[in-house]
Amino acid sequence: MWGDAWRRLRKNRVAMLCLALVALFTLMAVYGELVYRYHDFKDITPSYQKTHLDLAFQPPSSKHWMGTDGLGRDVMSRLVQGVTIAYKVGIITSLIAIPIGVFFGCIAGFFGGKVDDFVVWLYSTFASMPGLLFILAIAMVVGKGLLGIYLGIGLTTWVGICRLVRGEVIKHKSQTYVQAAQALGLGSGRIIFKHILPNISHVIIVTFTLRFPAAVGTEVFLSFLGIGVQDQPSWGLMINSARMRLWQGMWWEMTFVTLAVFLLVLAFNLLGDALRDALDPRLND
């Protein structure tokens, strides 16, 4: 399945371009994290946090490719830090949401009956909550900062994954290989995690690719509203500060940050679509 999918994906030029873009962003995220860790370890203020009021509001130049912001900090290096934050949010919220969703989806689909009823009740309760407001409420209760964001997004987005996985498991449960495994007397846990899960892993991967940009987008919102990231250069905070500057004619910070958000989200969206097409040939006509 994976070999075929890869061949199909390779033929899709847009998808390969997106893959390259995602790889580039990933490198930037790793680089940003390393820079952050280095300064944290040495306990010095990194250059992207130092203020140089004499260098404030410089348009893009050879020294500062993307100009400087209102406190004279280099926009580009702050942008790279923003990639790190975005990746952290995308990955950590996935680490919260996907295991919960997959676990509940698997047991509900496989065992049916009371277990299914319970899981369906649980996710329909969560699904009833008004999206952004609920995330905001969780973030408010947990407290401002990244933890609130992780929990807020993570605890609300498992529902979709759960529903999807549950449907897939129900589909697979009636297939012969599962019935054969049951006839052989394998334990339920083994059947679910060793036999069914690998067969629906593509669903999980596609979901990951498609929920990543959504999580990044939500983080930008929350940080923008001042509920998310507090003292690190997050894209939301950058947009917030750039918004006011825009009215004074400082276009660069706004432009580059929104461009970065757009490219990251677009690349993941298109890649997710292409992955789904490549992994799920039924949809290809």
Added chain:
Amino acid sequence: MFKYILKRTFQMVPTVIGVILLTFVLFNVVGGDLAAIAMGKKVSLQSLETFDEQRGLNKPLFFGTRSKSRACEDQDFSDGAGRWRGYSNAVYSAEAGTLTLQPGAEIDPLAFELKAEDEFVWTVTYKGAGTLAGQALSSNDWKTEKILFQGSEEGGFSTADVPLEIRSVKFRRVVKNPFDSQLLFYVKQLARGDMGYSESQRQPVAQLLKDGVLPSLSLTVPIFFIGIILSVSLSLVCAFFRDTFVDRFLVTFSVALMSINYLVYIVAGQYFLAYKNGLFPVWGYESMRYLALPVIIGVISGLGSNIRFYRTIMLDEMYKDYVRTAFAKGVSKPRVLFVHVLKNAMIPIITNVVIAIPFLYTGSLLLESFFGIPGLGYLGINAILSSDIDVVRALVLIGAMLFVVSNLLTDICYAAADPRVKLK
């Protein structure tokens, strides 16, 4: 049909209970000290207690006969002395983990006057002799004792000529009815239709909600209808011209629309269209003109994903066998699309549309706060920024309840639109 509606309404009950429980768990259990979140840490314990009292937060969570009181926090002296350090005639020893009340001391650790009709209980681990809440303590060995007293009585420690060593103290209010819990209080409050009181706006939440509905609806209703009409017609265009340039362009266009962050639409729209070109007012809520730009932005931001969603539905239908039958009868392509396919596609489309109804009520958080429209979204953002718990909880709860009701509506529409759904 009536029976079906009744049955579906009945099936809603577990979800409603779930929603109430979930908001309760989020705010009362996970939230911890709501009073501190709402009022900050710099207010008097008395006012925190009043806050708790008003919201039933001074009761046990689910069930219990004892509840904490802010009048005195628990203290285990092996961990430190906390507030007790301040008493001049008490000596704290960190090594021994004890607090020693000197002979002749009078210490009242209760931060404010207790309510006279309530009953309280001290649990104290001590050695030596003295009195607590008027009752004598005397032991040569470490001993833990519970001391019950009425709120009207004196509740403090005193010693005569021997010192009293204390290892730990706990202070609890006695709950007469063990079921009189925060959960019960919350449910009762909801049953009364009481949404609580906004600390930051000094108004009952119900009033704020009432005031916010109209501005919210005036923004969201146009977005809702224009959005549906535009996205359904564009997706029909996609389906009609599938795999041609038009279709591919629209699909690419919608992915691009989806990938642009909501904030960007708002900021760019406000800057370019309103500020630079003066086509629209920048901020405010005075006339229809003020709504035009937020409505445009709202429509555009939802357009991408909706076109894609509806297009997928239409194309799924286009592959069904009945489409081939229709073509074989000699039905023209537009008729197949607009009559045969559309009527089938309406079923999932209705679902998607009805489910968006709660959004009409809760309003658009960002649009309202950016354009200064005094609706529920604006209220919500401000409540979150000022940690106004009651407002946030009410908005979350109402949003969720509306969602549940919309689900019911969806099923009813579904039953009306699809002859295959059995009304039993």
Added chain:
Amino acid sequence: MIDSKNIIEVKDLRVHFGHGDDRVRAVDGISFSIAHGETLALVGESGSGKSISALSLTKLAPRQATYAGGQILFNNSNMLKLSDRELRKIRGSQISYIFQEPMVSFNPVFTIGWQIEEALKLHRKDLDRKAEIGRLLDLVHLPDRLAAAYPHQMSGGQLQRCMIAMALACSPELLVADEPTTALDVTVQREILNLLKELSEKVGLSTLMITHNLGIVSDLADRVCVMRKGRIVEEGATRQVLDDPQHKYTKHLMAAVPRLKPSAAKKTSPEEIDDEMKRWMPR
């Protein structure tokens, strides 16, 4: 020009899927003709291209298909050259179809009556349509109250009768039946076949019958074309082909028909099984 005794002539029809090296030649140069009042059976295993050939007669093949060559002559015009509007006039009125799966071939959200009426509305305007629907349902031995029923309320056999009624609604000259009984229960299959036989005698229809079931062929067809991998490998009168198959593949098809007395079937030698295996293994 078309031979006056024939209603339709297919000459060297080629239908391809995809382009370049990846293309699949689903129909690879087939020719056949159907005379007035004749029933021709197109026989072959699934994937042999027989359904695509049938759909191609009015250019109904899935949109990925390209008509790479050949002619389909019907009423002195080449169907492959006609405009969409002209084709629509022929579809349903002069050439109509019966499809394999009645359960999914009807639109689930319209009543049967509505769907039959649609065909009438398109091709026969001057008509008391309600009475006509009743007459058509009666023709296929169904009570006319079923006109108000939705597809999900009916059985497969009933639906296939409705499908036949709908196909006959505009008195077509040619009826294309694409595996009309495959999806039905065995007992219902017999009823539908009898109905088709009765109707073709009563109405004097020309029929193109697509099937893989040789039983149906011997029962209904006047002539047979055997298709394999997009080509016609054998053609002839039904009795002649069934009694004395010439092509190896036809013999295989014959051997594959289950009999009540297995001993009567010809034993296959091991060499032939090997040969068979090679044939079916993917290249």
